[in-house]
Amino acid sequence: MATTRTPLMAGNWKMNLDHQQAISTVQKLAWSLKDAKHDYAAVEVAVLPPFTDLRSVQTLVDGDKLELVYGAQDLSRHESGAYTGEISGTMLAKLGCTYVAVGHSERREYHAETDDVVNDKVRAAFAHGLTPILCVGEGLEIRKAGDQVSYTLRQVEAALADVPAEQVAQVVIAYEPVWAIGTGEVATPEDAQEVCGAIRRVLGELYDQTVADGIRVLYGGSVKSGNVAQIMAQPDVDGALVGGASLDPEEFAKIARYQSHVTA
Numbered sequence: 571m572a573t574t575r576t577p578l579m580a581g582n583w584k585m586n587l588d589h590q591q592a593i594s595t596v597q598k599l600a601w602s603l604k605d606a607k608h609d610y611a612a613v614e615v616a617v618l619p620p621f622t623d624l625r626s627v628q629t630l631v632d633g634d635k636l637e638l639v640y641g642a643q644d645l646s647r648h649e650s651g652a653y654t655g656e657i658s659g660t661m662l663a664k665l666g667c668t669y670v671a672v673g674h675s676e677r678r679e680y681h682a683e684t685d686d687v688v689n690d691k692v693r694a695a696f697a698h699g700l701t702p703i704l705c706v707g708e709g710l711e712i713r714k715a716g717d718q719v720s721y722t723l724r725q726v727e728a729a730l731a732d733v734p735a736e737q738v739a740q741v742v743i744a745y746e747p748v749w750a751i752g753t754g755e756v757a758t759p760e761d762a763q764e765v766c767g768a769i770r771r772v773l774g775e776l777y778d779q780t781v782a783d784g785i786r787v788l789y790g791g792s793v794k795s796g797n798v799a800q801i802m803a804q805p806d807v808d809g810a811l812v813g814g815a816s817l818d819p820e821e822f823a824k825i826a827r828y829q830s831h832v833t834a
């Protein structure tokens with residue numbers, strides 16, 4: 571049933587690249603994809619720069635009529651007010667963001683984001699017409715105990731509480747085993763499929779199979795041009811949330827072009 575899902579390659583820059591570097595990185599990415607005659611309708615390409623880069627990226631994308639899209643790495647659960655340092659969904663929508671990452675493991679770990687906070691942020695994203703890329707995934711201890719599926723599904727259910735079917739149909743879910751993030755230790759394609767398939771199953775139970783079949787489930791964790799094709803060959807993996815490798819525009823373009831290079 572993967573036929574109607576357009577793969578998404580999203581580059582999460584994390585706290586890297588200032589606004590000037592953002593411009594040259596997005597330009598190089600767009601050039602690389604143009605040289606390769608990339609079909610954006612076949613594989614969508616997004617970048618998630620730091621907040622301070624977004625206005626520059628918006629100006630470039632609009633000015634050069636680029637087909638790639640962009641988004642933020644987080645948003646506030648609040649609408650506006652006395653929340654020093656926070657950025658609202660309204661502000662991101664005004665900057666032309668398509669996506670916003672929600673509940674990344676680094677937010678959960680370093681900023682103590684609970685499932686309740688993540689749920690509020692998912693709903694705040696939808697309230698502003700932003701598509702949340704909901705990040706879920708287990709740590710090493712949970713993986714060692716063999717509890718990765720039940721743990722991750724609990725995160726999915728909690729994050730989607732009170733989200734109606736018409737909104738959830740738009741969500742993107744990124745399965746990122748924490749032990750594979752930035753470590754070079756990529757999950758096997760079978761590891762990725764096990765949890766991504768289970769996520770789709772639970773979406774079918776929580777909503778219905780048509781909704782579940784339309785939702786894109788990404789894998790994230792040490793994705794590179796050399797391993798992306800094998801991961802993308804899995805039936806329930808519809809793209810990748812790429813960290814480190816997305817900072818190199820030529821490498822990220824190769825990842826987006828995974829269909830054109832089958833690696834051994």
Ligand SMILES: O=C[C@H](O)COP(=O)(O)O
Binds near residue numbers: 582754813
């Ligand atoms: O958001 C991206 C993930 O955390 C993966 O990061 P990574 O590709 O550097 O392992």
